[in-house]
Amino acid sequence: MKLEKILDKLGSLEKNAFIKIIDNIISKKPKNSKEIEKILSSTDKGLKSVDNLNISNIFNLISDEFTEHVYSEFQEASSQLDILIDIIIRDGNCIMKQDWFSRLYETEIKNLKSKIKNLNSELENEKSELSESRKRDFRIYKACLSTAYNNDETNNREAKITSDELSIILTLSKQLGLSQEDVKLINYTILPIKKSDIQDVINNLKNLGVVFFSKKENTIYVADEMVRLLRTVRKKEVAEKFYRRTLKLLREPIINQIAKEHNIDRKLPLSQKVEEIIKEGISFTDLLSNEIYKPGITLTEKKKTLNELCEKGLNINNLKGSTLEDKISSLIEHFENVEKDEKVGISIDGFDKMLKELNESLPKLNKDLKVQFELQDEYVLSADFLLDYNIKPRDILDLIEKPDLTKFIKNHGIKQRGDDILNILEHYKDVENLYLENYENVGYRNLNILKENGILVKESELGLKFEELTKIIFKSLGFNVDEAFKSELNTQKDMMDIILNLGNNEIIIVECKTIKEKGYNKFSTVSRQLKSYQNLALKNNLRIVKILLVAPEFSDDFIYDCEMDTEMNLSLLTASTLSKIHDAFKTSKYQEFPHVLFRDIVINEERVIKALSK
Known part of the structure; x- marks a missing residue:
């Protein structure tokens, strides 16, 4: 957490x-x-x-x-x-x-x-x-x-x-x-x-x-941040789950070689030997510098072996660094970044579905997870519960023995060619929810983070994708996102992004803006655009209850100019705030979001969420 x-x-x-x-x-x-x-x-x-x-x-x-x-x-x-x-x-x-x-x-x-x-x-x-x-x-x-x-x-x-x-x-x-x-x-x-x-x-x-x-x-x-700090104090360079992920890629003779060096019983089952090696607290750097290689191997062969381990086993291509030490440091840095990332690679709904179906196929999984992660609760196969412990879908799949994974894949019609774990993760990705979880990253047009989180999209498509996701959120909030009415109103000159039809000739106009640089600051440009939309709506005898501008963030100058504007009933809504309001609405008593809560210049998420929880 x-x-x-x-x-x-x-x-x-x-x-x-x-x-x-x-x-x-x-x-x-x-x-x-x-x-x-x-x-x-x-x-x-x-x-x-x-x-x-x-x-x-x-x-x-x-x-x-x-x-x-x-x-x-x-x-x-x-x-x-x-x-x-x-x-x-x-x-x-x-x-x-x-x-x-x-x-x-x-x-x-x-x-x-x-x-x-x-x-x-x-x-x-x-x-x-x-x-x-x-x-x-x-x-x-x-x-x-x-x-x-x-x-x-x-x-x-x-x-x-x-x-x-x-x-x-x-x-x-x-x-x-x-x-x-x-x-x-x-x-x-x-x-x-x-x-x-x-x-x-x-x-x-x-x-x-x-x-x-x-x-x-x-x-x-x-706290997750404290765990990483304390791991540094104890000279443990990676979390146990990443250590395990790496060890499970090694052949049993290599595991036996490591076990012999550290007085671990080589007669134990392979998975148990892996756990004993982890408990030994062997430095991850020492493991990859010396312990996983046959005696007498050259430095060039060591680098080649490590590259193959990362590319074929861990799906990390082009490991940075020219020396063996640099390559190991790059791998440790990669694992650190994966651990810090709050995204889980698949959607939360997809994670829950995966856990439900794993439990049906592998009834011992709940007990195995409790033992492995020393969890106290009786039932632990819940996405929200596991994420509080920083346990992600890949961490669960890493614990399952190969025969059980193969059986699960066959039973659920999952692709069988290639890497089993990656195929399972792809099967449960649930693209719409994954996009919604990355709503803010889409708004920031952050292609690298989107790619890391399992989303492949062209930069030219991000503006339209941000608009589509905003529509999905407003529909989930109970609004009538009226595409037909918008088509009737829009002209070649004035093309509104979203119209929320409240009935009785009342509407809310929503404009979506993505940005690459920090702080949306082009108020003069966007205000002319929004005033043009306002005039179009008024000509059609519509009452504009509110104009909402949705963007990842707004600069202080932009907010100040918005506050000084007296011609529009305009509110600014960040992507992060809209996303959090959306999450709070799911557990509220409301069937339709009370739009009266959109009354600040910059929508205050804490006030709105507090109102929804009453």
Whole structure:
């Protein structure tokens, strides 16, 4: 769930710790302080009176400083922050009831103690599967960590690991090629591990600013933006779902090779070995730099293998970068962009239909998703529910075994040639709803984003497409979009885009404008056009209840000129506002939108949505 949406759900007391930390960072003049000052200049009362969207924007501007703030907490040896962060950044753990989080925390501590016991046994056992070189690496790291932690007690100080010591220890672990799980296990053979009271754990995380806790709902929230930040802190370059997507493209001998290197049972089923590799916390960069290749392979062959993996498996053509490191960085950046994108590749309705039909074909899917993403709810196969957890259609399909996917495709008449997952996504795309979800992008004529979101359209068609979508929205709002009446009225000189026929010779005129540059600012041109339409309607004895101009956005100068105009009953309506009004109307009590709400110069979406909810 996005930070803005979480903040909207919470009271001021529940946001207080987070706001204080941001305020403290701002007071120290972060690198983006000029941009932050611009946001804060709109209010005299400081950060607490800034709206939630702008708090979210400010958080993004101070993400580096916030990361440093979290890093500093790792110096507290007893904080268990690595354990806790590893829980809350897992796919599906961004929204949790307190009792569910408590259960996950207890399980994590229990598993950790069991693994520590096994590791100590492996290190002492001469016949263990761990190679002598691996045992040597573990012992070196363990000895250095023990010295860093215990040298304080020798000097009659509290045992802790300083930031300098931590920096050296992290460098050592990297050079020894230890996975995150290796490091964590060895750390807790030295550091005391005990289960803390869950309320103390939540309060500590809340005071650190990394989670929000709603007492009313007894629920922990971790914002999508925070999950990405915490992943950086834990040196996890991609989300588990993208790691899994990549691993599932590898042949089993390669998976076995990785499993052997990290002491994972190679007799496990393939899907379970993949999950164990993910849990190991092996760096994604290390995986693609060294672990997926046969021994003795050349650098040129590595680059060729990675290119094929991206092009044939992940459908990413022309991976940027000339070196292997550059190519891996480009892939990580690609996954970051996919995760940040709020669009899901198919429409919400299409997603729901896909989930419904998957559930019918694969009755175990609901249970499998609950286990995989550690979800508490009984029924989880709902698009809105899964999207709150940032789980998208592709993430669901990645979890389904190949035979089950093949069976599902055959049963539902889905194209069988080519990539199974892409064919399923294409089948459920639901183009009209997908266009409506990208209404604002059509208005901005943003071809690249439209393409990324699964829409292929010519730039020359975007103006007409924006008009068509606006008609669909107004029809959904219960208006009579009267095409026949418009054809009667229009002349070769005056061609109105949309007429909403209210009956009794009353109409609303709607004009649609797309723009490439930010801020629609040609008021003089559009006002002449609209006055001409107004005169045409008046000549035909029509009463114009309202003229609406719909565009992605309007410049301040445009709004000012509109306010000064006394000849037209004109209101400005942004594409984003119209889209949100449309969504709110679907759940309102109204059968037809009360057009009296179109009364501002710039239509205020909050006021309209509030009125619809009454």
